[in-house]
Amino acid sequence: DTAVSQTPKYLVTQMGNDKSIKCEQNLGHDTMYWYKQDSKKFLKIMFSYNNKELIINETVPNRFSPKSPDKAHLNLHINSLELGDSAVYFCASSQVGGGGWTQYFGPGTRLLVL
Amino acid sequence: GENVEQHPSTLSVQEGDSAVIKCTYSDSASNYFPWYKQELGKRPQLIIDIRSNVGEKKDQRIAVTLNKTAKHFSLHITETQPEDSAVYFCAASRGGKLIFGQGTELSVKP
Numbered sequence: 446d447t448a449v450s451q452t453p454k455y456l457v458t459q460m461g462n463d464k465s466i467k468c469e470q471n472l473g474h475d476t477m478y479w480y481k482q483d484s485k486k487f488l489k490i491m492f493s494y495n496n497k498e499l500i501i502n503e504t505v506p507n508r509f510s511p512k513s514p515d516k517a518h519l520n521l522h523i524n525s526l527e528l529g530d531s532a533v534y535f536c537a538s539s540q541v542g543g544g545g546w547t548q549y550f551g552p553g554t555r556l557l558v559l
Numbered sequence: 560g561e562n563v564e565q566h567p568s569t570l571s572v573q574e575g576d577s578a579v580i581k582c583t584y585s586d587s588a589s590n591y592f593p594w595y596k597q598e599l600g601k602r603p604q605l606i607i608d609i610r611s612n613v614g615e616k617k618d619q620r621i622a623v624t625l626n627k628t629a630k631h632f633s634l635h636i637t638e639t640q641p642e643d644s645a646v647y648f649c650a651a652s653r654g655g656k657l658i659f660g661q662g663t664e665l666s667v668k669p
Contacts, residue, residue, distance in 0.1 A: 476655060486646055488603065488659040501656050535602060541655050546591045546610075548657060550602040 448472050449551035451536050457557045458526055466521045466554045468536030476500075477519035478537040478548065479511060488535070494519055495541060526558045561586040563651050565660025573668055578636045580663045582649035585630065589651040592625060592632045597662075598645045607634070639667045
């Protein structure tokens with residue numbers, strides 16, 4: 446019954462590797478987001494997709510590439526991982542069309558780059 | 560771009576006291592202001608939100624006030640309980656892009 450789910454929950458990897466995080470929402474929302482929460486708990490938006498179209502692309506290294514195969518899924522692929530990529534990555538969704546602005550967050554993926 | 564400042568960064572209160580967290584934002588076009596609670600190791604969860612056409616909103620022990628002229632909004636928690644202990648984030652949004660404050664770690668001592 447989880448509304449927004451992410452896999453994996455934990456990811457430990459070596460510098461230089463490539464990894465992906467997957468997100469799915471079953472709320473029927475039209476918009477999905479990726480946020481990064483650093484070690485100081487600061488939450489920062491990275492990307493947003495509305496109906497599979499990229500609408501927000503913050504200043505993020507191009508090693509990060511989001512992909513939305515359909516409006517219920519938003520994946521994040523990270524190339525050439527660096528130590529500074531260690532963080533918790535949250536997916537979120539909302540129904541922007543119709544004025545629903547509440548964003549619902551997934552459980553997070555804790556990425557540790559060694 | 561939008562910038563959101565949140566104060567204080569830590570707040571300790573006795574059970575039963577009130578807690579107030581304040582935020583200011585820079586973009587006068589922001590029109591949606593949610594507050595999220597994040598418990599340790601968990602996801603942020605919406606506790607209350609307010610839109611720019613409303614000055615105040617209350618939900619049981621939680622209330623939010625918005626002063627559009629001053630670009631301030633505040634979270635008020637009354638009769639605090641130990642389970643209110645968490646990190647609280649304010650955010651401001653225009654067009655769905657949430658810009659978060661730095662967070663307030665609230666500790667409620669029994």
